Amino acid sequence: MFNNDINNIVNAAISGNRRALSRIISYVESDHAETSNIISSIKDRIWNAYRIGITGPPGAGKSTLTNELTKLFLSQNKKVAIVAVDPTSPFSGGALLGDRIRMNDIGTNNDVFIRSMATRGSLGGLSKKTNDVADILSAIGYDIVIIETVGVGQSELDIATTADTTIVAIVPESGDSIQAMKAGLMEIADLYVINKSDRPGAEMLQTALSAMLSLKNTRTNDWHPTILQTVATDSKGITEMMEEIFRHKIFLEKDDALQNKRARNAKLRVKEIVESILREDVWNEKRTNLLTEEISKVLEGKLSPYSLAFMIVNSFNKA
């Protein structure tokens, strides 16, 4: 694909051609060689949107929260893009179910774009691809990009390296596992939402969470995460949720905090791209063959896995 073609398809997407947009996203999702050219061609627009991350355990109602939030943004004439990342494989059906609910509701609105990214077990490159897709949606003209991720393992930490505001959604039943609240999660949340808060246990969870947050070592000028209660299926608490997001946005925009946060995130992103380029470069045919040929010596105990690794690295550095 020539640069000219990339410009054409990007311009078509900007002017509202959804098929062009879907095609661009498919390129970056499949790690197409043109990804770097596509992102480079829109580099001056990738920061245009405000990015909101929503994570939490399966069943916390993330899709419904996202839906309700989207409706509020739409009523303010914002264009909203939703990226639903489900790293738990297609078997869970989560991403698909969420999409179906959405499709009946906001999916037909011209100012909404929804994209699911499911993976088959492997988390490899998912964070890089999510960032690529968020960049494209920002550049194409969406005001808000919402990235929704099931909170398992690494994925919930990745979301914070993409989002300007990160929301952690939990349910009253999460109370049991409040001690299990991952250290990582505590560090990424800008806003806690106790969804389905009409169920028993919401108050107790809020108290416990408050207590935990108060133990956190924060400075006066730091952002202090709020805890909100919502019932997304009844649209309860959603306005407050949006107001909190805006309050956080205003907080970040003071004193360059947003720029600093985005700089931190962008550095992590560039690191990830560097490492993915190196991985691709090192595992060319020659060195993949070297690995295959020498592995029997490792199994025979004649060569350590480290010595073979250094052989391969040396061959790479001299190439």
Added chain:
Amino acid sequence: MFNNDINNIVNAAISGNRRALSRIISYVESDHAETSNIISSIKDRIWNAYRIGITGPPGAGKSTLTNELTKLFLSQNKKVAIVAVDPTSPFSGGALLGDRIRMNDIGTNNDVFIRSMATRGSLGGLSKKTNDVADILSAIGYDIVIIETVGVGQSELDIATTADTTIVAIVPESGDSIQAMKAGLMEIADLYVINKSDRPGAEMLQTALSAMLSLKNTRTNDWHPTILQTVATDSKGITEMMEEIFRHKIFLEKDDALQNKRARNAKLRVKEIVESILREDVWNEKRTNLLTEEISKVLEGKLSPYSLAFMIVNSFNKA
């Protein structure tokens, strides 16, 4: 540390010095520069042990299963090492609780060595370190190395790249989420254990799981995973579990299947080491500074994240 010192400490560990063994493991856990020398010095012994992986959701009783299995192996005069990997952070308490149970039971036995590896959110390098520790325990003279991992995200897939036999432990209550059984999990299990099978739902889960397994595309000569029911707290079904492990071991030892499986695993391991060396080499002070200096251009939209990444890769390749 000189090679001589490494040999001394390794020899001390082999002759039964537990403090020496703990010290070696601490080196590799902290990614000490000597890790590669340590593994190289034992390269002819790293395959001596049979490696068993146990994974499954939190609460599946993995620790108790491991305990009971260990007792049976001990009664056969086997030396057993247990590596308990908890990637869900110290907050969950899982690894610690498991250890406490173990300590009262088998932890004081001289033929048992137990090591917990907990991580604080980050999964980075955990699989590499687990392999290093398993290699050391193999070389030191343990007959069986059991690697126990909480099944979240990537960790459950990593375990299969270390183990000769991989056991997936579930409970009757997992029935609901049988569709959520990850594609990856289905591919790694050599043996399914429905633990706590005195609770309602065990039969139904077994039927559902059987049905799912029968849909799998396998050839006649492939290993067909068995599904066992256990009540680990009452030592029920553990003998059958051990027999299945041995049946799988005998299966693997026919026709070089074990060698082929270990070759596949060893290749993945060498790949991981290569990539960790490259990561360390690329992020030297010079290029870390380059990243910090140029990131503002990315935020200003003058430089794309990809262009900056290629700048850094080029500087690395020319170094």
